[in-house]
Amino acid sequence: MNGNYYAIDIWGLIAALVMVAIAAGISETMRMGVGRTLLWSACRALLQLCAMGFIMEYVIRSNNPWLVLLLVAFMLIAAVQITLSRAKGVPKGLAGPVFLSLVVTMLIMISLVTELIIRPQPWYAPQLVVPLTGMLLGNTVSALAVGLSRFFESMKERRDEVDTLLALGATTWEAARPSIVSSIRLGLLPTTASLASAGIVAVPGMMAGQIIAGGNPIDAAKYQFMILATIAALTLLADSIIMLMVYKRCFTALDQYQPVNG
Incomplete structure (x- = not known):
């Protein structure tokens, strides 16, 4: 010891x-x-x-803000590569939408956490920003990969239904919406399971680490809840953004369904 x-x-x-x-x-x-x-x-x-x-x-x-930003940027780029390598049956050319969805959601969540919840000094406190970015990205990458895989798989399974809806006058959004909803739900399953089991079945690592290091148990619990709540919000937001950006790839310019080759 x-x-x-x-x-x-x-x-x-x-x-x-x-x-x-x-x-x-x-x-x-x-x-x-x-x-x-x-x-x-x-x-x-x-x-x-x-x-x-x-x-x-x-x-x-x-304690250099430029090093913190450089490391966060590297983590974002790596997250894009890992997301695309895990997602199965998705078309090529999704690196841009995945990167954009991660950047937007991470900027929003990190800003909210650092400016409204924890308010560290300085704002770029590396002991907070770097681990927080890693935890958020780690969960979001898995959700995005599962969500993308499920969406394109669902669209193929629903091909006849989609064609029928389009023939009856439905918009591409209305035709794709069931697949979008099911993919977001599937991507959120691990997050909702973590929220439901936290503190009863699972003792999260961040909370346990703070208590082992001699931290206040209530403070440790508050930090862990903040992490879980941020992950839940980030996962839903990132999945929603990426679905809005990619669902049109399943349709032609004339709003006809076209199979996507992974």
Whole structure:
């Protein structure tokens, strides 16, 4: 134990990797086809986390607003790439809409949190802005990827229904709306589940970390609620914006349905 936290030695790290390897082995045995992906993702996560740890330490110590903004910009660009790599069956050329939706929603949410809720000094406080950006982006990326995949899949499943609605005089928005709603709902499921289970089934990491470090339990709970509430609002807003920007890709200039090739 070192101060208020327990350090993980090399053997503990190896044990964690072995657990992932066992899970990957089970996957290969059952022919799920995700074993190699799981192993690669685990190794990649370890390297990325270590690198981000050093980067965050440097940015926090330097307390330079330009470094904070540069790191946030890099995280946004990486979030776009990860979103598109996770989304299945989506058309090419969505990097711009995804980036725009993330930038708009992140600017709104970060501004609200820093100016109205926490009000840190200085406003760019790296120990707050950088981790908060990471937590918000991490959840939003998953929601966007699921939402995009579900939308285009739903439009293909509803092709006959969409053609019928258009033939009866419905607008492209009216024809696409059921798919938009179902994709947003699906993207919000993990967030609503987290809100419902927080404090009863799940003890969120940020709250637990503050309490372990000796922080006030009520303050820790307020911080965690702020994070969960912001994630919920951000997820809904980002999903809604991206759907408004991409649903027209399923229609021609003459408002006829056209299948989208992923």
